[in-house]
Every structure is written in structure tokens, then in C-alpha cells.
Amino acid sequence: MSDKEPYAGDRVSFGVVASAAVLALIVIVGIFVFVGRDDDSLEGPPAAAGGSGGVGFASPEVDILGRRVDIPNNAAGQPLPQEPSRQRKPADSDWLTAAPEGTTAQYGWQRVYGASVPFSTSDGPTRIEDDLAVGYSHTPQGAVLAAAQITYRLNARPADRDLYVRQVRVSAQQIAAYDKALADDRLPEQQPEKVTRYFVASDAFKVDDYADDLAIVRLATRGPVVDGKQLWAATRLVMVWDSGDWRLKPATTNNAQTAYIESLQGWTKW
Numbered sequence: 001m002s003d004k005e006p007y008a009g010d011r012v013s014f015g016v017v018a019s020a021a022v023l024a025l026i027v028i029v030g031i032f033v034f035v036g037r038d039d040d041s042l043e044g045p046p047a048a049a050g051g052s053g054g055v056g057f058a059s060p061e062v063d064i065l066g067r068r069v070d071i072p073n074n075a076a077g078q079p080l081p082q083e084p085s086r087q088r089k090p091a092d093s094d095w096l097t098a099a100p101e102g103t104t105a106q107y108g109w110q111r112v113y114g115a116s117v118p119f120s121t122s123d124g125p126t127r128i129e130d131d132l133a134v135g136y137s138h139t140p141q142g143a144v145l146a147a148a149q150i151t152y153r154l155n156a157r158p159a160d161r162d163l164y165v166r167q168v169r170v171s172a173q174q175i176a177a178y179d180k181a182l183a184d185d186r187l188p189e190q191q192p193e194k195v196t197r198y199f200v201a202s203d204a205f206k207v208d209d210y211a212d213d214l215a216i217v218r219l220a221t222r223g224p225v226v227d228g229k230q231l232w233a234a235t236r237l238v239m240v241w242d243s244g245d246w247r248l249k250p251a252t253t254n255n256a257q258t259a260y261i262e263s264l265q266g267w268t269k270w
Contacts, residue, residue: 057107063200065222069116070107076131077112079119086122087137096207100141103270114196115152118145118270125149132163136246140207143215146246147237148202154248156196158187169240169247203232204267215239215246220267223260231260 054073063069072078086101088094102108102121109116117133119125123142126135133149136142150167154160164170164178181187202219209216217239220232236257238249 061111063116064197065200067109067201069109069111069201072107072110072112074128075113076128077110077117077119077125077133078107079125079127079133079135080107080121082124082126083121084137087139088141096140096210097268098141099268099270100145108270109201112153113156113190114193115156115199116201117149117152118201120145130162131160132167134167134245138212138241140210140215140217143210143239143241143246144205144207144217144219147215147217147239147248148205148219150246150248151237152199156191156199157189158191159189167245167247169242169249174250201270204264204269206234206267208236213241214249215241220261220264229262231262232264234259234261 054075055078056073057078058071058073060068060070080102083101088098092098100118100120100123103118105121107119109118112133119133120141122137123139123145124136125133125145128134133153136146146167150163154163154168157163159182161178161182165175170178178187200221202221204220206218206220207215208218215238216236218234218236220234223231223233225231239246240249241247
């Protein structure tokens with residue numbers, strides 16, 4: 001049996017669940033929908049949670065698409081040494097299209113609370129504070145990194161109130177709604193592994209608009225193969241620069257968009 005056969009047998013479920021997961025990344029910060037806690041098909045051991053404070057890495061693993069993902073000893077992730085001189089400048093021709101440095105190298109994608117999130121050596125995150133990844137560069141690359149980190153972390157741990165309040169631009173009314181969802185036990189502390197295994201690294205990104213105070217970005221995550229064509233789910237995220245770092249703007253009917261695309265032409269691969 002080849003190494004790829006298990007994934008081939010799971011191809012249909014991957015397409016369905018991965019698509020739902022990408023959609024949930026948008027929905028979770030707005031109306032508190034998550035993959036059902038009472039669904040027996042999702043029973044199984046939860047993804048690792050906790051263990052903060054560790055350093056270094058355990059043995060790497062392989063995600064459902066057969067790609068390397070590194071396992072930090074600190075469950076919240078391990079920031080990489082930074083080279084700020086490698087950050088793009090507004091005058092650079094690839095200011096909006098360059099990939100952050102280091103994401104294709106060892107430790108560039110780490111499994112954090114079950115989800116694969118990117119760490120760069122140029123644009124952050126620079127540190128872990130209270131289990132949150134913070135310290136992103138004030139660049140398009142920093143905005144994209146923060147978008148991937150915040151959405152995947154929140155989707156993996158919907159009940160992480162500190163993450164929601166500190167890294168999402170929320171109003172008092174939204175916090176009140178979130179606290180009610182917590183009180184009603186509608187948000188899981190940690191999604192099970194049968195859910196988080198589909199929170200895989202996106203293949204590419206695109207910066208649709210960028211200014212010092214706001215960035216509109218899209219992440220393309222591999223989805224199903226339909227009629228012999230590979231599809232990607234392209235998810236639109238809005239980021240705001242606030243108090244020296246990027247924060248996610250909650251989805252609304254105006255800014256929440258996910259659509260399937262058939263090509264990554266014009267996109268930036270990590």
C-alpha cells in the first residue's frame with residue numbers, strides 16, 4: 001500500500017469537511033457556529049491543548065495532504081528568529097505579492113492546537129504572549145500571516161476569550177454576544193482532532209487591497225477535485241492595524257466571502 005492511499009480513500013470527505021472548515025473560519029467570529037459537539041462522527045481524542053512554555057520541536061508529522069507540519073513543544077507555537085531587513089518596502093515591486101520569508105523552510109508551518117499556521121523569519125509573529133501569537137510586521141506579509149494565525153487559532157479553540165477580545169476587532173455588543181455563547185456552552189474549548197486535521201496550510205494568498213490601517217486578503221485552501229479539476233476555497237479576510245499589531249475584523253454580510261477557484265494564477269504561493 002502506498003503512503004498516499006489513505007488520503008485517496010478520504011478524498012471525498014476531505015473536500016466536504018475542508019470546505020466547511022474554511023467557511024467556519026469566517027462564521028466563527030460572527031455568529032458562533034462550529035462543527036457540532038454532539039456529532040458522534042467527530043468523537044475521538046481532542047487535539048493537544050496546553051503545554052505552553054516548552055521550547056524546541058518534537059518530531060515533524062504529515063498532514064492529510066501529505067505535507068510536512070512541524071510540532072512545537074509549546075502548544076501555542078514557536079516563533080522563529082527574525083530578520084526585519086528581509087521585510088518588503090512600499091517601493092519594492094513585489095510589495096503586495098512577495099511571500100514572507102521562512103514559511104517554506106523547516107518550522108515554517110507549525111501545528112498549533114491542531115491547526116497548521118505559518119511562522120515567518122521576516123514578518124512575524126515575533127513572540128508568544130499568554131498563548132497568543134503576536135508581533136506582526138506592518139506590511140502586507142504581516143497582515144496575511146496574522147490573518148492565517150488568528151482565524152485558524154480561533155476556529156480550533158472557539159472558547160478562547162482572550163484571543164477573541166485581543167486579536168479580533170470586536171464591539172461591546174459582540175463581546176456580550178460572545179460571552180452569552182460561552183455561558184450557553186455553545187463554543188468548545190478545543191475542537192477534536194477529527195475536525196482540526198482539516199485545518200491544513202493554505203496553498204497561496206492574495207492581497208486585494210492594502211493601506212496602513214486596513215488590509216483585505218484572501219487565503220486559498222485546497223478543496224475537492226471536481227470533474228478532474230482541482231478546486232481551492234478562497235476565503236476573504238479583513239485585517240485592521242490596531243495598537244501596533246494586526247487584528248481580524250469580524251465577518252459581516254459585506255466582507256465575508258468564500259468562493260471556489262480553479263487556478264492559483266495571480267496568487268502568491270507561500
